[in-house]
Amino acid sequence: MKLLEQISKYIKLDSLTEDFFYTETQTKTFAKGELLSHQNTYNRNVYYMENGLARMFYYEKGKDITTNFYSEGKAFGSVDTIFSNVASVYNIETLEESTITFCDYKKLEELCSISLTSANFSRYILGNLMTQMSKRMSSLQHMTAKEKYAQLLEENPNIILRAPLGMIATYLGISQETLSRIRSEI
Structure with missing residues (x-):
């Protein structure tokens, strides 16, 4: 177990x-x-x-x-x-x-x-x-959208491959469009 x-x-x-x-x-x-x-x-x-x-x-x-x-x-x-x-x-x-x-x-x-x-x-x-x-x-x-996304990737790096982007965006408290923009910048 x-x-x-x-x-x-x-x-x-x-x-x-x-x-x-x-x-x-x-x-x-x-x-x-x-x-x-x-x-x-x-x-x-x-x-x-x-x-x-x-x-x-x-x-x-x-x-x-x-x-x-x-x-x-x-x-x-x-x-x-x-x-x-x-x-x-x-x-x-x-x-x-x-x-x-x-x-x-x-x-x-x-x-x-x-x-x-x-x-x-x-x-x-x-x-x-x-x-x-x-x-x-x-x-x-206290964090910007970009900082929250970076923290998520650090703590749970494979979440982007496993969870739908819309769910990740609501988890971060941002729109899906903002998430897409941040992802394209990184």
Whole structure:
């Protein structure tokens, strides 16, 4: 299981944690275009992308706006539902055939209450997610379109080959025309 391999890079797995991942998680292959989570629902699953690509998006004035991409090795979920217990305003969709490991966050919380190893790893993951969110907000507020595009290429160089340009443009907060112009300049 790729997820356990990834986790073992950061922590020494205890038997409770290993048992949890073998008994409480599911690994499934989803077709391109499948919605893992729908807006206005309470999806409390936490996902880990083993192989493939997904995005989170919402609708605004009839357009869909991409807020994030999740490629191999990324954890994701409907954070608004998981932590605030409100219906999510986001959808999560696979952009490629994707193999994803997932579990109910409540089960993960139960594990963290009995395994210090898992609790510490959970804090590590949450810290990374908070750092990513802070970096994303900062880029949207303080970077030019060209700087945001350069940062995207640095952090996820193959995204241009894997995701439609319209989705990338909405993720960067720019028009598709502006994205095309920036790409021709680089």
